[in-house]
Amino acid sequence: MDAHRVVALQSGDYSAFTDVFGMFWEKVYDYLVRKTHSPEAAKDLTQLVFIKVWKYRATLATDVPLNEQIFRKTKQVFIDWLRQEARKRQHFPDFAELPDIAMPGSADTAFEMRTDVQSALKTLPPKRKEIFELRHIYGYSYKEISELLGISTKTVDSQLVKANIQLRKILQTSIYLAVISHIVQEMN
Structure with a gap:
């Protein structure tokens, strides 16, 4: 089932993307709320995850579960956010x-x-x-x-x-x- 969705995503099928978004949005958001402790940041990061899923859809693998691929992107987005937050604070300026x-x-x-x-x-x-x-x-x-x-x-x-x-x-x-x-x- 995942392989068909991935193939549809790779070909640019927007309805497949909408289905994937509906299936995983809440899970990704909940994960990011727990990690960031900020609903606003989690919402922004969740959107960024799915933007990346769509933008890099051609790199999705058909032999790896879609759930795993989405959460790998989620973790990458979160780590990037942590680094950005650390740079903003410049190691505790406040x-x-x-x-x-x-x-x-x-x-x-x-x-x-x-x-x-x-x-x-x-x-x-x-x-x-x-x-x-x-x-x-x-x-x-x-x-x-x-x-x-x-x-x-x-x-x-x-x-x-x-x-x-x-x-x-x-x-x-x-x-x-x-x-x-x-x-x-x-x-x-």
């Missing part, structure tokens, strides 16, 4: 969104710590940084990250361990200075 990670009572120290965290994140290799952000900023599980990026969960784990070691080394001095600053303030 400091109000970040929790206080410094010692209480020192706004300057909190600001400095946030700046240090931003700088430290920029030192990570691109793929490691992407994995770190998906896990610690967006809250994805190891399995979800491995599926999104097409890598094993062991690779996800390995990259997160390396990221944590690298960040810990870089941030160690900043944390030490924040603690010393807090102690000095408490003594005065």
Whole structure:
């Protein structure tokens, strides 16, 4: 049944596309709402998925289930969206969104710590940084990250361990200075 739909799509049959859209729109939208936590973004991304299905219909395979092909495109669109969102934020320019990670009572120290965290994140290799952000900023599980990026969960784990070691080394001095600053303030 899928093969006939794919052949019809490949030939530009708009009614076949309308059928496919009707069959998968809600599933794609629900998936994207869960991932983006934004109905508006999910709606836009869902439309983009089906635009890509239509635009690249000639590349659809008749021997792969249509459901699998659509969700592969959905994951690609979602990853592109995550990257775009990360670029927009330029690694946390809105400091109000970040929790206080410094010692209480020192706004300057909190600001400095946030700046240090931003700088430290920029030192990570691109793929490691992407994995770190998906896990610690967006809250994805190891399995979800491995599926999104097409890598094993062991690779996800390995990259997160390396990221944590690298960040810990870089941030160690900043944390030490924040603690010393807090102690000095408490003594005065």
